[in-house]
Amino acid sequence: MLIxxxxxxxxxxxxxxxxxxMGKRQLAEMQPYELVVTVLISEIxxxxxQNIENPLLTAIFxxxxxxxxxxxxxYISIYNIKIRTLISGQATPIIINxxxxxxxxxxxxxxxxxxxxxLRQKDIFNISDVDFALIETNGKLxxxxxxxxQINKAQKDINPQLIIIDxxxxxxxxxxxxxxxxxxxxxxxxxEKQNIEKIFIMTCNSNNNYYIVPKD
Numbered sequence: 001m002l003i004x005x006x007x008x009x010x011x012x013x014x015x016x017x018x019x020x021x022m023g024k025r026q027l028a029e030m031q032p033y034e035l036v037v038t039v040l041i042s043e044i045x046x047x048x049x050q051n052i053e054n055p056l057l058t059a060i061f062x063x064x065x066x067x068x069x070x071x072x073x074x075y076i077s078i079y080n081i082k083i084r085t086l087i088s089g090q091a092t093p094i095i096i097n098x099x100x101x102x103x104x105x106x107x108x109x110x111x112x113x114x115x116x117x118x119l120r121q122k123d124i125f126n127i128s129d130v131d132f133a134l135i136e137t138n139g140k141l142x143x144x145x146x147x148x149x150q151i152n153k154a155q156k157d158i159n160p161q162l163i164i165i166d167x168x169x170x171x172x173x174x175x176x177x178x179x180x181x182x183x184x185x186x187x188x189x190x191x192e193k194q195n196i197e198k199i200f201i202m203t204c205n206s207n208n209n210y211y212i213v214p215k216d
Contacts, residue, residue, distance in 0.1 A: 004049065007056055011045050014060060018067045033087050037070045088137045095133035098146070102200055102216045108135065112166045112201045119143065125160030127203065128211055161203035161211060168197045168215070178204055 018041065044062045048054040077084040094104055100115060116127065118141040124130060131146040162174040164185065175185060189195060192212060204210040 003052055007052065008049050010056065011049055011059070014063065015041065015045050018063055021067060021071070033073055034070065037066050040066055091134045091136050091142070093132065094135050094141070095127065095130045095143075097132070098128040098130055099213065100127065100201065102213075112163060115141070116163055120160075126205075126211075127161070127201075161205045161209075163201060163203050164210075165196055165199045165202035165212075167200055170196055178206060180204075 041063050044059050044066075048056045048059045073087065077087060092104055092108065094101055094108075094110075094115065100112065105112070105115070115133075119125070119127065119130065119133075122141075122143055124143065124145065129145055130143055132144045134142045136142055162171075162178060164171050164175045164178070164180075170182075170185075175181065188210060189199075194212060194214065198215055200213045200215040202210060202212045
């Protein structure tokens, strides 16, 4: 037991030192290669703790290699744009002037609800209120609202648009939340000369203000 305790303490402080040396940021802000290094270090460090037959120095040496590799890549990425783009990718526009880029959405394997959820976390309930939005290389969504919406949200009467059709699929719960049924929806679609299968996204609020984007 004493050996396990000592090995655990050594690994614990060594990993702390390693992460401080790498200058780690919050997990959500990590680039892909940083996340890979973090996962590998965790896996390597756990082995000599779980099994005392695994040499401690081997684990420490492996972690040192990963730390050095991460630091080298970080420095190279700072000064070489091509390498940085190859390893970390580029920020990608996903919403332009209130309209979602359907091709980018499909390429990144995201759903409309994924984007809508990120917007709601920033107190934005209507996609059409967004002037420009980027998916950063760390996966976060950066948003610039239209100037007409950049007001004090504490004084803003929020009447959110709920998604009722997502890529040709009816979201029945949201339709019911708005106090409508399929008959109402059919009337709207007939009026707009649309059908569910050909709609990329349709949103509506409690004032019956709806927004329809056909599939490309």
